[in-house]
Amino acid sequence: MCSATIYDARNNFSSLVKTAEGGEVVQLTRHDKPVAVLIGWDEYEKTRPKNDFFEWLEKFKKENADILTDDNPLNLQPKEYLDEAYEKKIAALWSDV
Numbered sequence: 001m002c003s004a005t006i007y008d009a010r011n012n013f014s015s016l017v018k019t020a021e022g023g024e025v026v027q028l029t030r031h032d033k034p035v036a037v038l039i040g041w042d043e044y045e046k047t048r049p050k051n052d053f054f055e056w057l058e059k060f061k062k063e064n065a066d067i068l069t070d071d072n073p074l075n076l077q078p079k080e081y082l083d084e085a086y087e088k089k090i091a092a093l094w095s096d097v
Contacts, residue, residue, distance in 0.1 A: 003027045006035070 002016070002024050009016055009028050016026050016038055026038035039047075061068060 001025045001027055003029060006030050009038075 002019055004012070004016060004026060006028055009026075020026050020038045020040045020043075023040060023043065025043070027034050028036040028038060
């Protein structure tokens with residue numbers, strides 16, 4: 001890990017960014033106390049939260065495009081679809097509870 005003061009960072013920002021791009025973490029200090037960290041984009045991508053459901057969904061769709069279709073998204077065979085008799089049987093079971 002590389003360390004630099006805020007003053008040094010102001011004067012040598014380009015070289016510190018190149019260091020971070022190279023994969024090394026740059027610690028910025030003020031009065032010998034750490035106050036910030038400069039990291040490269042690749043490292044940031046590894047550590048940032050991936051909570052966006054829609055990003056995940058788009059990635060999932062792209063990765064599984066060969067098995068997903070608009071008319072049958074799970075690629076189920078017709079015999080696997082639930083029929084009306086099955087639904088009535090389940091409804092009767094639940095009505096007894």
